[in-house]
C-alpha cells in the first residue's frame with residue numbers, strides 16, 4: 001500500500017472540522033499533520049486522551065500534500081496564501097466569500113490545484129443536475145429556492161442555495177446576477193417573469209435543507225434535499241482531498257470528480 005497522504009485540516013475546532021477529524025482518525029489513506037484553528041482550544045489534544053496531534057495555529061515545517069478548509073472567509077484567506085506559497089493542494093467548503101476572496105482563489109489556481117464546493121454531498125450534486133433540467137424543461141414556470149440552516153450560520157442565502165440558483169440559471173441560459181431576487185418586502189409588485197427567488201430560514205440545529213419549487217398554473221414540481229448529518233459533507237470533502245492531491249494546478253470541481261468516478 002502507498003504511504004498515507006499528509007493532510008492539514010483548517011477550521012479544526014469547528015463543527016465541520018470535528019466531523020472531518022473523527023472520520024480521518026480511522027482512514028489509513030491519510031496522516032493528519034495539522035489541525036489548525038485561530039483562537040479556541042489551541043494546544044489541546046485533538047483526540048481526548050491521545051498525545052500527538054494538537055490544535056494549533058502554526059502550519060507544520062514539512063508541508064502537507066493537501067489541506068481541507070472549513071473555516072470562514074478569514075481562515076480560508078490565510079490558508080489559501082499558505083497553500084499557494086508551499087504548493088499544497090486545497091479543498092475548501094467555506095462559504096460566504098466576497099469578490100476579493102473569490103478573485104484570490106481564482107488566481108491561486110494558476111499555482112495549485114483547488115477544489116471548491118458549496119456542498120460536498122452526493123445528493124446535492126445530483127439535485128443540481130435535476131434543477132438544471134427542470135429549469136430548462138419548464139422555461140416559463142416560476143422558480144424559487146428555499147433553504148433552512150442552524151441558527152449559527154452567518155451567511156445567507158447558503159452557498160448551496162446559490163449553487164442551485166446557478167444551476168437553474170444555466171438551464172435557462174441566463175445569468176443568476178440578472179435574475180436573482182434575494183428578498184421580498186413591502187409592496188413588491190407582481191413577480192418579475194423569469195426571476196429566480198430565494199427564501200431563507202435560520203433556526204435551531206438544522207444541518208441543511210434545500211427545496212427548489214418550479215411553479216406552473218395548477219401544478220408545482222418540488223425538488224428537495226435534506227441533510228440530517230454533517231458527516232456527509234466531511235465524507236465528500238475527504239474523497240475530494242484524496243482525488244485532488246497530486247493533480248495539476250487548476251480549478252477542479254466535484255462534478256468532474258463524480259463524473260470521473262462514474263465512468264470507472
Ligand SMILES: NC(=O)c1ccc[n+]([C@@H]2O[C@H](COP(=O)([O-])OP(=O)(O)OC[C@H]3O[C@@H](n4cnc5c(N)ncnc54)[C@H](OP(=O)(O)O)[C@@H]3O)[C@@H](O)[C@H]2O)c1
Nearest residue numbers: 011013014015016037038039040071075093095118119120
Ligand atoms: N461546502 C459544504 O459542504 C459545507 C458544509 C457545512 C459547512 N460549510 C461551511 O464551512 C464553514 C465552517 O462551518 P462550521 O459549521 O464548521 O463553522 P464553525 O463551527 O463556526 O467552525 C469554524 C472554524 O474555523 C476556525 N477558524 C476561524 N478563523 C480561522 C483562521 N483564521 N484560521 C484557522 N481557523 C479558523 C474556527 O476556529 P477558532 O474558533 O479557533 O477561530 C472554527 O474551528 C462555513 O463557511 C460553512 O458555511 C460548508
